[in-house]
Amino acid sequence: MSGSSSKEAWSSRLGVILAVAGSAVGLGNFLRFPGLAAQYGSGAFMIAYFISLVVLGIPICWAEWTLGRYAGQKGFRSSPGIFYALIRHPLGKYVGVLGVFIPVVIYMYYVYIESWCVAYGWYFLTGKLNLGGNVSAYDNYWAHYVGATGDGTALLPGHQAAIVFLLIVFALNFFLIYRGLVQGIEFFCKYAMPALMVIALVILARVLTLGTPDAAKPDQNVLSGLGFMWNPGDWQTQLKNPQLWLAAAGQIFFSLSVGFGVIITYASYLSQKNDVVLSGLSASAANEFCEVALGGLITVPAAFMFLGAAGVIGQGTFGLGFKVLPLVLSHMPMPWLFGFLFFFLLFLAAITSSLSMLQPGIAFLEEGLGLNRKQSITLLGLLTAVGCTFVVYFSKDLKALDTMDFWVGTVFIFIMATIIIIYFGWGMGIERGFEEAHRGAEMKIPGVFKFIMKFVSPAYLLIIFALFVLFEVFGWNYHTGEFKPTGYVRDLIGPEPNVVARVTVLFLVITVIFFGLLTALAGKRWDKEKSPGAKPNNPSKS
Amino acid sequence: MTTAGWIIMLSSVGAVTLLFVWCLCRVLTHKPSSEKLHGIDDIPTEDVEKD
Numbered sequence A: 001m002s003g004s005s006s007k008e009a010w011s012s013r014l015g016v017i018l019a020v021a022g023s024a025v026g027l028g029n030f031l032r033f034p035g036l037a038a039q040y041g042s043g044a045f046m047i048a049y050f051i052s053l054v055v056l057g058i059p060i061c062w063a064e065w066t067l068g069r070y071a072g073q074k075g076f077r078s079s080p081g082i083f084y085a086l087i088r089h090p091l092g093k094y095v096g097v098l099g100v101f102i103p104v105v106i107y108m109y110y111v112y113i114e115s116w117c118v119a120y121g122w123y124f125l126t127g128k129l130n131l132g133g134n135v136s137a138y139d140n141y142w143a144h145y146v147g148a149t150g151d152g153t154a155l156l157p158g159h160q161a162a163i164v165f166l167l168i169v170f171a172l173n174f175f176l177i178y179r180g181l182v183q184g185i186e187f188f189c190k191y192a193m194p195a196l197m198v199i200a201l202v203i204l205a206r207v208l209t210l211g212t213p214d215a216a217k218p219d220q221n222v223l224s225g226l227g228f229m230w231n232p233g234d235w236q237t238q239l240k241n242p243q244l245w246l247a248a249a250g251q252i253f254f255s256l257s258v259g260f261g262v263i264i265t266y267a268s269y270l271s272q273k274n275d276v277v278l279s280g281l282s283a284s285a286a287n288e289f290c291e292v293a294l295g296g297l298i299t300v301p302a303a304f305m306f307l308g309a310a311g312v313i314g315q316g317t318f319g320l321g322f323k324v325l326p327l328v329l330s331h332m333p334m335p336w337l338f339g340f341l342f343f344f345l346l347f348l349a350a351i352t353s354s355l356s357m358l359q360p361g362i363a364f365l366e367e368g369l370g371l372n373r374k375q376s377i378t379l380l381g382l383l384t385a386v387g388c389t390f391v392v393y394f395s396k397d398l399k400a401l402d403t404m405d406f407w408v409g410t411v412f413i414f415i416m417a418t419i420i421i422i423y424f425g426w427g428m429g430i431e432r433g434f435e436e437a438h439r440g441a442e443m444k445i446p447g448v449f450k451f452i453m454k455f456v457s458p459a460y461l462l463i464i465f466a467l468f469v470l471f472e473v474f475g476w477n478y479h480t481g482e483f484k485p486t487g488y489v490r491d492l493i494g495p496e497p498n499v500v501a502r503v504t505v506l507f508l509v510i511t512v513i514f515f516g517l518l519t520a521l522a523g524k525r526w527d528k529e530k531s532p533g534a535k536p537n538n539p540s541k542s
Numbered sequence B: 001m002t003t004a005g006w007i008i009m010l011s012s013v014g015a016v017t018l019l020f021v022w023c024l025c026r027v028l029t030h031k032p033s034s035e036k037l038h039g040i041d042d043i044p045t046e047d048v049e050k051d
Helices: A013-024 A027-039 A042-073 A079-086 A098-125 A135-146 A160-178 A181-208 A222-230 A242-255 A262-267 A277-312 A317-330 A335-369 A373-393 A396-427 A430-437 A448-473 A499-530 B003-029 B046-050
Strands: none
Touching: A013 A181, A013 A262, A013 A277, A013 A335, A013 B003, A027 A042, A027 A222, A027 A242, A027 A277, A027 A317, A027 A335, A042 A079, A042 A242, A042 A262, A042 A277, A042 A396, A042 A430, A042 A448, A042 B003, A079 A098, A079 A262, A079 A335, A079 A499, A098 A135, A098 A160, A098 A262, A098 A317, A098 A335, A098 A373, A098 A396, A098 A499, A135 A160, A135 A317, A160 A181, A160 A335, A160 A373, A181 A277, A181 A335, A222 A277, A222 B003, A242 A396, A242 A448, A262 A335, A277 A317, A277 B003, A317 A335, A335 A373, A335 A499, A373 A396, A373 A499, A396 A430, A396 A448, A396 A499, A430 A448
16 A cells, blocks of 8 residues: 555654554553552462463553554555455455544543643642642542543533643644654653653652651551552452452453554564564563553552542542542642653653554555545544543543443443454464564564463453453442343433433444445555556545 | 562562563664664655655
């Protein structure tokens, strides 16, 4: 395929590793992982976590890197194009629609969350986020800021700040994407990722030297905070809990950005001489370092030191990040500095991820429709702006955001990752897959991974997906054996459906049909180019 | 912080740190066969500049 995207290539190996690591390192590393580890008792959770990393995370990463580079050699840079090249069937390209649909939809709400990080960092710097010692004050502040109190409230007068920060972040993302793969994404990640790690280490040093922040509560100190995070519970009993395995596998899965359509797109810009084995492992290792070594030592121990166990238990990602931690940070010495640094850290983690969510869409529009950079940026900007406005408007209890995150950011990712690992092990064939992976490789994948990638990873993934459907869709109670459909299902079907959830799903259906139609158009274009005597299109001149 | 807690924390943090440092060392010390594989000239700034 021709076009500007097909000419693009990473300028250095470190650049692509940092870009993929940047895509993987996100808010979940610093907010979701520590909460889950503490919730499930760290000992048992870490066993399940590392098993999932070895049999699920790293194998799927290698499969995505390999398949992406393989299709890239055939001239395809977008997920539908990549699957058009991989699955030689008229319907093959439609499998790849998920690889564009997933990141684009996730971007629609992720960029809103990203803007909260910028806003909170700015408010700390300017001293506006000192709301006292009660977490409910921070809860109310956050609910008011994001518009969780009612639909449309985020767009009302008095909420301009949230919209201004959103516009700034939205524009920054598209500015960097407009600069291209090397001058935009790679350039930014080369500075942002090291900066992120340095900031995290500074905050970690601060947390670990806090001692006993409140002399009146001597039991809330650094060691007890670390103990709350890392002390194992009854690990033998906990390991029998399927929800623990689901949580650990889910965390590995979403943290490494596998099944998003991002790695496969990024890898398509590599040449056959480029290593994918060491690069894939390095990007995964960078993500794990940020998650376990930095995230695992900062957020939950810090929150415990100031609020005790009661202040930490049951807090989700948003609760920990935008309610508990602002309170904790405002009580640290030099709150303006450490509050700003922490939310700037979250912002860097978020923007390196959101940039990666845009590239699959840009690559598809350029390659599939023959648009040039400006045209593709404009079209994708318009589409994501509509989706983002939808999320911001239907902000009551963050229903639209939550619904999108569940169906697209969870269910579809499982499906996409399953397709990738099954194709690698069975479609391409494990022997050929390994041969392809080892072209230009600077390290060998241990032979045992042939068995893991062919049998264990797909089986493990399907079991985890079945558990997910049982627990998160049908609401299976593991202890009583009863089924009660979860809110995500009851919002759509049942006696009391939620209108916003239904409209959100309708929006998602329309979006996926839209991408399906574009893929049909792209397929015609690719068929034409493949036909004998066809002149290659040059989208950059169209 | 119990002894088991220390063991889990140090082994988990140590394992990922070692893996990360090992990967970083290999990436930085092994010179790839061709660093600029498609060539820096192929960076797609032309359509941006043209437009």
